[in-house]
Amino acid sequence: MSAPLHSLTLIEAGDRMARGTVTPSALVDACFARIAQTEEKIHACITLCEQEARAAAAAMAGINPDPAKALWGIPISVKDVICTKGIRTTAASRMLEHFIPPYDAFVVRRLKEAGAIITAKTNMDEFAMGSSTEFSAFFKTANPWDTTRVPGGSSGGSAASVAAGQCFASLGTDTGGSIRLPAGLCGCVGIKPTYGRVSRYGAVAFGSSLDQIGPIARTVKDCAQVLSVIAGCDPKDATCCDVPLQDYVGATGRTGLEGLTLGLPVEYWREGLSAETERVCRAAVDTAVKLGATVKEVSLSGPAYSIACYYVLASAEASTNLARFDGMRYGLRAGGKDLSACYKASRSAGFGPEVKRRILLGTYALSSGYYDAYYEKAAKVRRRITEDFAAALEHCDALLSPVSPVTAWELGSMVEDPLALYKMDILTLGVSLAGLPAVSLPAGLGPDSGLPVGLQIIGRAFDEAGIIGIAAALENTLPKLGEPKGI
Amino acid sequence: MRVTKEQILATAALCRLDLAANGEEAAGSLAGLAAQLDNVIRYMDILNNMDTDGVQPLYSPLQHPQPPRSDTAEKTRTAAEIIANAPEREGNFFVVPPVI
Numbered sequence: 001m002s003a004p005l006h007s008l009t010l011i012e013a014g015d016r017m018a019r020g021t022v023t024p025s026a027l028v029d030a031c032f033a034r035i036a037q038t039e040e041k042i043h044a045c046i047t048l049c050e051q052e053a054r055a056a057a058a059a060m061a062g063i064n065p066d067p068a069k070a071l072w073g074i075p076i077s078v079k080d081v082i083c084t085k086g087i088r089t090t091a092a093s094r095m096l097e098h099f100i101p102p103y104d105a106f107v108v109r110r111l112k113e114a115g116a117i118i119t120a121k122t123n124m125d126e127f128a129m130g131s132s133t134e135f136s137a138f139f140k141t142a143n144p145w146d147t148t149r150v151p152g153g154s155s156g157g158s159a160a161s162v163a164a165g166q167c168f169a170s171l172g173t174d175t176g177g178s179i180r181l182p183a184g185l186c187g188c189v190g191i192k193p194t195y196g197r198v199s200r201y202g203a204v205a206f207g208s209s210l211d212q213i214g215p216i217a218r219t220v221k222d223c224a225q226v227l228s229v230i231a232g233c234d235p236k237d238a239t240c241c242d243v244p245l246q247d248y249v250g251a252t253g254r255t256g257l258e259g260l261t262l263g264l265p266v267e268y269w270r271e272g273l274s275a276e277t278e279r280v281c282r283a284a285v286d287t288a289v290k291l292g293a294t295v296k297e298v299s300l301s302g303p304a305y306s307i308a309c310y311y312v313l314a315s316a317e318a319s320t321n322l323a324r325f326d327g328m329r330y331g332l333r334a335g336g337k338d339l340s341a342c343y344k345a346s347r348s349a350g351f352g353p354e355v356k357r358r359i360l361l362g363t364y365a366l367s368s369g370y371y372d373a374y375y376e377k378a379a380k381v382r383r384r385i386t387e388d389f390a391a392a393l394e395h396c397d398a399l400l401s402p403v404s405p406v407t408a409w410e411l412g413s414m415v416e417d418p419l420a421l422y423k424m425d426i427l428t429l430g431v432s433l434a435g436l437p438a439v440s441l442p443a444g445l446g447p448d449s450g451l452p453v454g455l456q457i458i459g460r461a462f463d464e465a466g467i468i469g470i471a472a473a474l475e476n477t478l479p480k481l482g483e484p485k486g487i
Numbered sequence: 488m489r490v491t492k493e494q495i496l497a498t499a500a501l502c503r504l505d506l507a508a509n510g511e512e513a514a515g516s517l518a519g520l521a522a523q524l525d526n527v528i529r530y531m532d533i534l535n536n537m538d539t540d541g542v543q544p545l546y547s548p549l550q551h552p553q554p555p556r557s558d559t560a561e562k563t564r565t566a567a568e569i570i571a572n573a574p575e576r577e578g579n580f581f582v583v584p585p586v587i
Contacts, residue, residue: 100571102569102571196551196553209548233554235554238553238555239549239553241549241552241553242551242554304533305533305537307530308531308532308533308534309534311527312531312534319502323502329573330572330574331572331574332574337584338585338586339583339584339585339586342584344504344505347502347505348506356506357520357523357524359502360499360502360504360520360524361527361528363501363502364490364494364498364524367498374534377539378534379544380539380542380543380544380545381537382544382545383539384539418523418526419523419526419530422527435547435548435549
C-alpha cells in the first residue's frame with residue numbers, strides 16, 4: 001500500500017504533481033483531513049486558511065505544474081509572527097489578536113510566487129519569546145510524539161504541524177534557537193540561515209540583531225527547496241546581504257563526508273546533557289566518521305556565557321522593538337483617560353507574563369546605571385563568542401553538537417522558572433549571537449524516552465550549502481524516526 | 488536581593504507597564520516577579536568572569552556590505568488600508584486620547 005499523501009515529503013509531493021498522479025487540491029484535502037485528525041491533540045495552528053488554500057488549489061486545477069515554480073501546489077504553514085496579507089497575524093499575543101496585515105512579508109510573497117499554498121498560521125510563544133510554545137496567549141501546543149510534552153519553541157506550532165503531517169513544510173523564525181529547538185524536539189529538520197541571508201521584512205521584530213526566518217520540514221532536501229525560494233537580497237531589509245546564493249538543493253546530493261573536518265566544541269558536549277541525548281548524538285558523530293569525516297575537538301567560550309549574553313541583548317532589543325505597541329495605530333487599545341494612561345493600560349492588558357518579563361529585563365539592562373554593566377558588557381562578550389566560532393571554523397568545515405541538552409520535557413514543568421527554561425537554549429544561543437547558519441537534524445530516538453534527539457550542524461557564514469550537504473549525507477545513514485507516536 | 492520590588496516598579500514605569508493594576512493580587516505576583524528577575528540578573532553576573540578588556544562591543548553580526556536601496560518613491564498601500572487596523576479612527580486620521 002502506498003504511503004498516505006500527508007506523509008509524503010515535499011519533494012515527493014512535487015514529483016507526483018509533475019507526473020500528474022496527484023493534484024494540489026488532493027494535497028490540500030489531505031492536509032486539512034490531517035488537521036481535522038490531529039489538531040485537537042496538538043493545537044499547532046492559530047488560524048486555518050482553509051478557504052484560501054482550497055481556492056488557490058482549485059485555481060491550479062487542470063494546469064501543468066510550472067517547473068520554474070519550486071513550490072507549485074505545495075501546502076505550507078507559516079509561523080504567526082510573519083505577516084500574511086488579509087490573514088490575521090497575531091504573534092500569539094492579545095496585543096495583535098485582531099491585526100490583519102495589509103501586506104505580505106517578503107518570504108510570504110516569495111512562497112506565493114513559487115506556487116506554494118498557505119494552509120495555516122502556526123502557534124508560537126508570544127512574540128517568539130520562549131522555548132516551549134507554552135507562552136502563547138491563546139493555547140499551548142503539544143508535541144506529536146507525546147502530547148503530554150512540549151514541542152519546543154518558539155516555532156513549536158510550525159514544527160508540530162510538520163511532524164503531524166498537517167503540511168509539507170513550515171516557515172519559522174529563530175532568534176536564539178526557535179527553529180532548531182522545536183525541529184529537534186519534534187523530529188523535523190530545521191535550518192536557521194545566516195543572519196542577513198533571508199529578508200525579515202514583514203516579520204514582527206523581536207531581537208533585530210538576531211532574528212532570522214528559516215524552513216522546518218521533514219527532510220533536508222525539503223528544507224533546502226524552501227530555503228532556495230526564500231533566500232536572497234531584499235532592498236526592504238537593510239540587514240539582508242547581497243551575497244551570492246548557493247545551490248541548496250544540489251548540495252543535498254552529497255553522500256560521503258570524505259575530506260571534511262568536523263569540530264566538536266568540547267564545552268557543548270561536557271555537562272548537562274541527558275545520557276540518551278549524548279548517546280544518540282555521539283552515535284551520529286560516529287556515523288560522520290564512518291562516512292569519511294575527520295572529527296576533532298575544538299574549544300569555544302562556555303555556553304553559559306551565551307545564555308547570559310543572549311538574554312541581556314535579546315531582551316534589550318525586545319524592549320525597544322516592542323515599544324511600538326502602544327495602542328495608538330494598531331493592536332489592542334485598553335482605554336485610559338489620557339495618552340500616558342492609555343499606553344500603560346494597553347501594554348499591560350496586551351502583553352503576557354513572559355513578554356513583560358523580557359521587556360522589564362531589557363529596560364533594566366538599558367537603564368541609566370546598568371547600561372555599562374549589562375548591555376555593553378554583553379556586547380563585548382558577544383564579540384568574544386563570535387571570534388571563538390570564527391577561529392574554530394577556520395580549521396573545521398562545520399561544528400557538531402546536540403540541539404538541546406534533553407528531549408522534550410513535560411508541559412508545565414518549567415513555566416514558573418524562567419531561568420531553567422532559558423537554559424534549554426544553551427546549545428543554540430551562541431550560533432545566534434555569532435549570526436551563523438545551523439541545521440537541526442534528527443539523529444535518532446532517545447533509548448530512554450523514545451523521543452527525537454536533534455543534532456546541530458553549525459557552518460560558516462553564508463555557507464548554508466556546506467551544512468545542508470553534511471546533513472543530507474548523515475540523514476541517509478542515520479536511523480529513521482518513523483511516524484510520531486502521540487497522535 | 489539585587490532586584491527589589493521598588494526597582495521593578497520604577498523599571499515598569501519606564502516601559503509603560505502597570506504591574507500594580509490589580510491591587511493585592513498583583514502585589515503578591517510582584518514579589519514573585521522581583522524574585523524571578525533577581526534570579527535571572529544574578530545569573531547575568533557570570534558575564535563578569537570573562538575578560539573583555541580592550542574588546543570592542545559587537546552589536547550586529549553582519550560582516551558583509553549592506554547595499555543601500557535607491558531613494559525612489561513607490562506606491563505601496565493606500566491610507567485606508569493602513570488605517571484599517573487602527574483601534575479608533577476618523578476618516579484617515581488616528582484618534583488618540585488627550586495628550587495634554
